[in-house]
Amino acid sequence: MTFKTLDDLNDIAGKRVLVRVDLNVPVSDGKVTDATRIERVAPTILELSDKGAKVILLAHFGRPKGEVVADMSLKTIAPAVEAVLDRRVLFASDCIGDVAKSAIDAMQNGDILLLENTRFHKGEEKNTPEFTAALAANGDIFVNDAFSAAHRAHASTEGLAHHMPAYAGRTMQAELEALEKGLGNPTRPVVAIVGGAKVSTKIDLLQNLVKKVDALVIGGGMANTFLAAQGINVGKSLCEHDLADTARTILAEAEKAGCAIVLPVDGVVAREFKANAANETVAVSAIPADAMMLDVGPKSVEKVNGWIEKAATLVWNGPLGAFEIEPFDKATVSAAQHAAAQTRAGKLVSVAGGGDTVAAVNHAGVGDDFTYVSTAGGAFLEWMEGKPLPGVDILNASK
């Protein structure tokens, strides 16, 4: 990694710094319901403001597809940004043109200005030279602090870095450093836990991981597809029978690469997908025909926790069971707490990411104990899949 950071940025008083942040946060009834992403970018914004820069925030919100959509206005998010920063945040109703220019011309050193949703212009996602130039006209320096949007080659995540010196913000820096420790250049043994609903959404991920990690724990609904591919009857469990060949290929690739595959040996089964549904624990070879496995069982958890103990590095995406409904959260909670304890004891580097994974780790009460919990969804997955991230590559290339 060769990107520059805020440590390389000196004498920026009065400079117009375009800061790409991810303000794509959950909103309900016009109020931000989870401000984690705003909290993550606050240190970068405050550091630049304290150094006297004119801090101009660029962000998208939702997928308005190049149209102005009222309920995707970043004006909705501005009060939450002010609350997190505890500073006044100015707002301009367009991110380019006269509206943006006059708001920027009126800024004092240290001011913070939020520009309207970049995706209100078609040129953002298309990364057109015209739109990128219009954004670039308003800045002297580009800082990207939006790792979670770095898988997009958009004007504000990639294009701008061709126009001016580009730096990683503090969150981008922390994220990249954590990911480097997780899979880039990890201490071995490396164990990956992949769970969640379906194999179909994570084929590339599984194929990349078996080449990189020493052991791959497969849990959640996707484990059923692997069990079924080995001839086990999984009853009414969530299962993609049409992916049996894919699952067998992944198992063969793992064997070739010397990656141990850890599948559940027992499960908690129920006949209804609802909280506190009547349930029983059975061996995977004895799943009743009319039941579905909603969590991996205690013997499996013991195995998973054993692998966590052997690991020096753990990467995790996807819960081991239907953790949103009790008691099917038990395996996920136990493994998360075990990983957290190993991390606290200094024995493990633990990196977790993915929307539901973050929720699961927080549900287990250990979100703060992991080495790093990524707020990125798609970008985290694409990084784990070994795909290039345009927003990161351009930072590494920036002179």
Ligand SMILES: Nc1ncnc2c1ncn2[C@@H]1O[C@H](COP(=O)(O)OP(=O)(O)OP(=O)(O)O)[C@@H](O)[C@H]1O
């Ligand atoms: N055995 C199971 N049967 C059915 N659903 C399950 C099972 N185990 C886990 N799930 C479901 O998988 C979903 C989470 O999987 P997902 O792959 O979306 O996780 P993620 O990658 O962390 O999240 P995101 O896709 O939001 O970034 C949860 O809704 C959970 O209920």
Ligand SMILES: O=C(O)[C@H](O)COP(=O)(O)O
């Ligand atoms: O929420 C996210 O994962 C990022 O903000 C990227 O959003 P997108 O998937 O709409 O590009």
